[in-house]
Amino acid sequence: xxxxxxxxxxxxxxxxxxxxxxxxxxxxxxxxxxxxxxxxxxxxxxxxxxxxxxxxxxxxxxxxxxxxxxxxxxxxxxxxxxxxxxxxxxxxxxxxxxxxxxxxxxxxxxxxxxxxxxxxxxxxxxxxxxxxxxxxxxxxxxxxxxxxxxxxxxxxxxxxxxxxxxxxxxxxxxxxxxxxxxxxxxxxxxxxxxxxxxxxxxxxxxxxxxxxxxxxxxxxxxxxxxxxxxxxxxxxxxxxxxxxxxxxxxxxxxxxxxx
Amino acid sequence: xxxxxxxxxxxxxxxxxxxxxxxxxxxxxxxxxxxxxxxxxxxxxxxxxxxxxxxxxxxxxxxxxxxxxxxxxxxxxxxxxxxxxxxxxxxxxxxxxxxxxxxxxxxxxxxxxxxxxxxxxxxxxxxxxxxxxxxxxxxxxxxxxxxxxxxxxxxxxxxxxxxxxxxxxxxxxxxxxxxxxxxxxxxxxxxxxxxxxxxxxxxxxxxxxxxxxxxxxxxxxxxxxxxxxxxxxxxxxxxxxxxxxxxxxxxxxxxxxxxxxxxxxxxxxxxxxxxxxxxxxxxxxxxxxxxxxxxxxxxxxxxxxxxxxxxxxxxxxxxxxxxxxxxxxxxxx
Amino acid sequence: xxxxxxxxxxxxxxxxxxxxxxxxxxxxxxxxxxxxxxxxxxxxxxxxxxxxxxxxxxxxxxxxxxxxxxxxxxxxxxxxxxxxxxxxxxxxxxxxxxxxxxxxxxxxxxxxxxxxxxxxxxxxxxxxxxxxxxxxxxxxxxxxxxxxxxxxxxxxxxxxxxxxxxxxxxxxxxxxxxxxxxxxxxxxxxxxxxxxxxxxxxxxxxxxxxxxxxxxxxxxxxxxxxxxxxxxxxxxxxxxxxxxxxxxxxxxxxxxxxxxxxxxxxxxxxxxxxxxxxxx
Numbered sequence: 006x007x008x009x010x011x012x013x014x015x016x017x018x019x020x021x022x023x024x025x026x027x028x029x030x031x032x033x034x035x036x037x038x039x040x041x042x043x044x045x046x047x048x049x050x051x052x053x054x055x056x057x058x059x060x061x062x063x064x065x066x067x068x069x070x071x072x073x074x075x076x077x078x079x080x081x082x083x084x085x086x087x088x089x090x091x092x093x094x095x096x097x098x099x100x101x102x103x104x105x106x107x108x109x110x111x112x113x114x115x116x117x118x119x120x121x122x123x124x125x126x127x128x129x130x131x132x133x134x135x136x137x138x139x140x141x142x143x144x145x146x147x148x149x150x151x152x153x154x155x156x157x158x159x160x161x162x163x164x165x166x167x168x169x170x171x172x173x174x175x176x177x178x179x180x181x182x183x184x185x186x187x188x189x190x191x192x193x194x195x196x197x198x199x200x201x202x203x204x205x206x207x208x209x210x211x212x213x214x215x216x217x218x219x220x221x222x223x224x225x226x227x228x229x230x231x232x233x234x235x236x237x238x239x240x241x242x243x244x245x246x247x248x249x250x251x252x253x254x255x256x257x258x259x260x261x262x263x264x
Numbered sequence: 265x266x267x268x269x270x271x272x273x274x275x276x277x278x279x280x281x282x283x284x285x286x287x288x289x290x291x292x293x294x295x296x297x298x299x300x301x302x303x304x305x306x307x308x309x310x311x312x313x314x315x316x317x318x319x320x321x322x323x324x325x326x327x328x329x330x331x332x333x334x335x336x337x338x339x340x341x342x343x344x345x346x347x348x349x350x351x352x353x354x355x356x357x358x359x360x361x362x363x364x365x366x367x368x369x370x371x372x373x374x375x376x377x378x379x380x381x382x383x384x385x386x387x388x389x390x391x392x393x394x395x396x397x398x399x400x401x402x403x404x405x406x407x408x409x410x411x412x413x414x415x416x417x418x419x420x421x422x423x424x425x426x427x428x429x430x431x432x433x434x435x436x437x438x439x440x441x442x443x444x445x446x447x448x449x450x451x452x453x454x455x456x457x458x459x460x461x462x463x464x465x466x467x468x469x470x471x472x473x474x475x476x477x478x479x480x481x482x483x484x485x486x487x488x489x490x491x492x493x494x495x496x497x498x499x500x501x502x503x504x505x506x507x508x509x510x511x512x513x514x515x516x517x518x519x520x521x522x523x524x525x526x527x528x529x530x531x532x533x534x535x536x537x538x539x540x541x542x543x544x545x546x547x548x549x550x551x552x553x554x555x556x557x558x559x560x561x562x563x564x565x566x567x568x569x570x571x572x573x574x575x576x577x578x579x580x581x582x583x584x585x586x587x588x589x590x591x592x593x594x595x596x597x
Numbered sequence: 598x599x600x601x602x603x604x605x606x607x608x609x610x611x612x613x614x615x616x617x618x619x620x621x622x623x624x625x626x627x628x629x630x631x632x633x634x635x636x637x638x639x640x641x642x643x644x645x646x647x648x649x650x651x652x653x654x655x656x657x658x659x660x661x662x663x664x665x666x667x668x669x670x671x672x673x674x675x676x677x678x679x680x681x682x683x684x685x686x687x688x689x690x691x692x693x694x695x696x697x698x699x700x701x702x703x704x705x706x707x708x709x710x711x712x713x714x715x716x717x718x719x720x721x722x723x724x725x726x727x728x729x730x731x732x733x734x735x736x737x738x739x740x741x742x743x744x745x746x747x748x749x750x751x752x753x754x755x756x757x758x759x760x761x762x763x764x765x766x767x768x769x770x771x772x773x774x775x776x777x778x779x780x781x782x783x784x785x786x787x788x789x790x791x792x793x794x795x796x797x798x799x800x801x802x803x804x805x806x807x808x809x810x811x812x813x814x815x816x817x818x819x820x821x822x823x824x825x826x827x828x829x830x831x832x833x834x835x836x837x838x839x840x841x842x843x844x845x846x847x848x849x850x851x852x853x854x855x856x857x858x859x860x861x862x863x864x865x866x867x868x869x870x871x872x873x874x875x876x877x
Contacts, residue, residue: 013687020684024707024760027718044731088613095606106617114817116834117854120841124631125624144621167320168353170340173370176605186357205711221713240714251709255702
């Protein structure tokens with residue numbers, strides 16, 4: 006190994022440390038007795054978890070987050086899939102504009118999405134409801150779902166669908182018997198990833214949620230008060246949930262594809 | 265409808281994509297129980313022709329009939345024209361048996377019946393014991409046979425094949441050619457086989473259709489096309505042909521490389537002087553390349569012994585001759 | 598004989614148009630319209646006045662926030678690119694393909710993992726009496742004030758954007774044809790010359806894309822400047838939130854939002870031009 010290789014490796018380790026340090030410390034501090042943690046650490050405790058999860062509003066927030074994530078992920082995945090299929094199968098005028106519409110939402114700053122959604126959903130009368138958050142998260146999640154499904158479709162032999170027609174399947178039947186089974190890993194992957202996006206999103210949710218707070222919105226509001234290690238406890242649960250979802254999502258698309 | 269009527273008839277069929285004419289004008293009859301190969305260079309319209317027959321493309325003009333019935337507006341899934349795809353297009357998420365059963369399932373055949381028929385065809389194609397294998401666990405030749413079984417399980421009157429052997433190793437190609445010809449004879453159904461490979465077409469087909477630039481260049485038995493190409497396009501496509509000016513202006517004659525004799529000394533009248541360029545070992549012999557009068561490239565097939573005797577050096581002068589019967593006069597250009 | 602109307606393609610094409618039209622384009626158009634509306638007695642009334650624009654663009658505090666945001670986002674884009682590059686270079690050229698794949702895998706995870714909690718963790722880590730100052734204290738250094746400063750905000754921005762920038766850079770570097778690099782060596786280029794004459798130009802699109810995304814994300818971020826940067830001076834996103842949440846002045850917040858989108862558009866077009874334009 007060249008000396009420069011060692012330097013590069015050390016650099017990589019430093020970079021990964023920077024990226025993962027906040028996640029790890031949050032987990033460590035959630036089990037540490039100090040209110041203002043420092044080095045050396047205090048004693049081991051599960052106190053913060055007990056305090057946090059004895060509050061009914063924490064459970065309500067987790068319930069809200071779960072409902073929103075389950076619904077928004079389903080809608081995002083459906084929307085992402087039909088869009089990816091359209092891109093895969095058809096060429097038409099204004100397709101670049103169509104694709105821009107599909108992929109643009111993540112480039113709009115969340116604060117702006119929040120403001121625009123707040124005004125718009127208010128007009129529609131669903132501001133302050135969980136449905137409002139679901140709608141907003143679907144807009145934000147669909148592009149990710151679309152990207153995952155499109156990637157999978159690009160691995161599909163275009164003759165596969167035609168082969169189904171050739172063997173007597175109508176277009177609808179071929180969709181059900183061939184395209185969807187082929188894309189199934191990507192659909193599950195997209196579902197997990199968009200659930201994670203929804204589960205973690207707090208700015209737009211904060212704008213439109215009203216009294217129906219999701220977990221990150223609750224964290225945001227606790228943060229505006231004082232330093233409170235309960236956040237580490239709740240945050241650790243949030244980390245583990247979204248990390249699990251993102252890891253499953255990735256494993257499903259990276260899995261040896263037998264196409 | 266009698267048995268002598270053609271099974272398939274293309275009349276005046278044209279297919280354009282925007283301004284591109286994939287098929288310009290096609291009149292073709294395909295008989296019952298016939299093995300027809302459609303051959304031509306890439307972009308000649310052969311695959312489009314096959315796809316139109318399967319209903320995957322709709323003709324821009326003209327009519328396609330099967331059994332005398334107009335098919336233009338019939339969707340792909342309402343036809344009985346199974347296709348063996350170049351990529352095979354086996355469903356990777358289904359096992360071998362489920363792949364074979366697919367067409368039956370789409371036609372609403374009951375589960376026990378499906379099972380029975382699928383097993384029959386798997387056995388027939390030597391795939392017994394592979395029913396529950398996944399597609400990616402099969403060899404190239406096995407996949408090929410699964411694709412055949414999947415297409416034949418519905419017992420169609422014709423089978424369409426789109427370059428089905430192009431992905432196989434050379435030794436497997438020969439084996440599969442045997443499997444295909446035997447199947448076609450046994451079943452007595454029509455095979456329409458699209459390929460760019462001469463050896464496949466000539467080895468298997470009863471009749472070969474050569475296509476070029478969206479039109480039929482020649483139709484005939486393999487031997488006819490090989491010995492008597494109708495025009496320059498066919499002669500060049502078939503290869504190993506020498507195209508020479510004929511006796512009258514504008515006329516051209518063609519002499520196959522294996523009918524060309526090479527001599528080191530001028531044998532007299534009719535011999536073409538030519539300079540040796542190089543030799544190439546081809547499976548059946550050695551092809552020697554020469555530069556003839558006016559830079560025309562000439563080919564002659566010789567045996568290894570002959571090559572040793574001639575011991576040609578690049579630039580060395582030889583004379584090429586052929587028997588009068590070996591020359592074929594081409595009709596058009 | 599004409600073909601029946603086939604509904605199939607439209608079933609796949611229309612959902613996106615309807616949904617994004619209703620819930621993405623709709624809200625943005627409303628926001629633009631809203632910027633011309635008036636607030637009377639804490640209620641918005643549709644109108645067409647330039648008052649909100651006058652009020653916002655005529656104030657120093659808007660322009661201060663604007664330049665601070667622009668400067669910080671630009672700095673974040675440049676810094677993130679510089680910090681990421683050695684790592685991306687190592688991942689692209691100095692490690693096995695398996696290592697690279699796993700590295701990308703683990704960089705994607707934090708990108709989708711609660712940014713807010715990570716920022717909170719930094720708040721604890723960077724505190725005056727926090728773990729980092731404690732460790733530095735063992736070496737006789739510090740304590741340093743790291744929170745509520747430009748430095749704190751920058752740490753937050755890096756937390757947000759570094760994984761993405763490394764991923765984009767690594768992909769573009771790994772996609773360079775190895776023969777190109779070997780040809781440069783073969784022609785006598787030094788490693789330095791190879792880097793500047795071959796590798797950087799060949800990976801240009803990915804490098805610019807990475808910097809642009811870092812800029813876009815930092816430009817719109819509210820959490821880092823608020824919780825780590827101390828919200829003084831405020832950035833545009835903080836301005837939007839203050840104006841919306843406390844002042845009920847949605848139309849004025851809309852003005853800020855439109856200015857932000859316009860800036861991002863210009864930046865994105867400049868980036869595309871730089872990435873795909875002809876080199877001089």
